[in-house]
Amino acid sequence: MKKQSVFERIAAAPYVAWSAMFIIGPLLFVVFFAFTDANGSFTLDNILSLPSYSHTFGISLGFSLIATTICLLIGYPLAYCMSRMSERARNVLTILMMLPMWISLLIRTYSLMALLDNGGLVNGFLTGIGLPKVTFIGTEGAVILGMIYDFLPYMVLPIYTSMTKLDRRYLEAASDLGCNSVQTLFKVVLPLTMPGVISGVTMVFVPSISTFYISQKLGGGVFDLLGDTIERQFQLADTYYIGAAISLVMMILILISLAIMNKFSDGGEDIIV
């Protein structure tokens, strides 16, 4: 590796300081609390108590995997179609995709709640046409729908970006070598847009597995996800320690899944043009 010049080091200093304070610092605190008890002495009790939360880990992982998969199944074809539209249509759709990202997630979740509530718009419509009400809030479906609704743009945009970067010549070469459009999609487009898929999956999976307000608002308090548990532990001041342990394990889980995905796309970095 190239040796850094003095100037480069000075220029990087503020960033290093910032990272130390706001990224490394909190991480260290998490690790610290995860391995200490109320007296501040080292203990493994926090970690060892985690098996009693295995149900929470289970449903969090399950919900976020389902939400991520559905986002991918909706997002990939959507991004593919967008990339093949006329420039105007493309720009309009991109704005439509980005617009919700400018609104606070919390507000978006509340608005979905307003739609799905027992006295909400959807049920109002259903009763209006003479159908019975449906209870959405408090079901698995509502929580997963909330995740999809909140995070879908984060799946579409990176995939769309890698689609637009995809050189047309590769598509022409595939066609030249005998691929119809479906074969081109699977043999060329999909592998070459893998980097976009990886970042899309990451950007949906990570917030999904750590969310707490979606399950609180749309789950009606029925589901205790990882985020809810951590939040509660931190809110009840003297149980920082369990919360930190859960956070630590969750972080490790996320890192492992990211590593697996990167392996899966092996050589992905060469593809990014």
Next chain:
Amino acid sequence: MNKEVLIRLNGISKAYDGETVLDHIDLEIHDKEFMTLLGPSGCGKTTTLRMIGGFETPDEGDVFFDGKRFNDVPPYQRQVNTVFQRYALFPHLNVFDNIAFGLRIQKRPDAEIKTKVKDMLALVNLKGFERRKVSTLSGGQQQRVAIARALINQPKVLLLDEPLAALDLKLRKDMQNELKNIQHQTGITFIYVTHDQEEALSMSDTVVVMAHGQIQQIGTPTDIYNEPINAFVADFIGESNIVDGIMLDDYRVKLAGHIFDCVDKGFGKNEPVDVVIRPEDVDVVATEKGMLRGLVTAVTFKGVHYEIIVDVKGFKWMIQTTDFVAEGETIGLSIDPDAFHIMKKSEFSGMFGDYSSFSDELEKLSDVTEEIEEE
């Protein structure tokens, strides 16, 4: 050439945003022919090739393949393969998988794919490169992978779009020979695009010279060189002095104030014409023996010969001679009757042929800009 016509372009026109790029192209390509589309950058060569490959549809006119109308047949259903201008090798596949791509799509058995890829790698001199990533290959190697990837499908026609443009001179020469050999060995029809006239002349059975979206001339390399149809072709192919002349009668042409014997006929009496005289066809003689007389304004040593610029009554000629003459010397020029090539006046008359602004450096500069434009 009596071989059957494989591809026929019939009155093909194409415009982008109202800008005409191809203007009624008529072209017949014969089986097993090595045909080259030659012309300056932007004249429509690539577009013509893409019509044959199926990547563009003509606004007007028809493409026939083996006598069948082909306009709306998509590329993947054409027995045509392409070596793209910058190769377009798949970055996610290694050399083996790139070359095997077409056969895999055809769902050929693995054993067959293995042998064929091996044969192809041998053909393009890349034995042992199977597992290499394409991004680690040099330009010349990538280019050969691109050729192998196309050839393995045993197409009827191989389209090559400036495949050697990115290579340095030495490698380019080697690859020209290799391509020519491959074409002989496989018997596949090659349609080759280049803006390099030397490449076109040395490789092709037939050269198609294009300018401004129109075909100027179709012929063998010898025909194109010796009998250019107009000033554009004469200027584009090799060096030439293109002089205004008047055809006094059959076999008699007047230029630069002198009446010469020539071997051309069939023009009107006193018809104004363009006359081509190649630099190597002018003899330097003693002043009193010369048909024309001129002042040497520049001398460049070229190894085999000297290239001199001679001012004859204000028109600068380029002449190649093995005798040394000095700058500032007045010399006589003598031209044999069969050295004249007479052409009808055309839209290109007067645009080319004078070497008054000529210098080697300028020529090199313009080559470089051309290459940059290609990028």
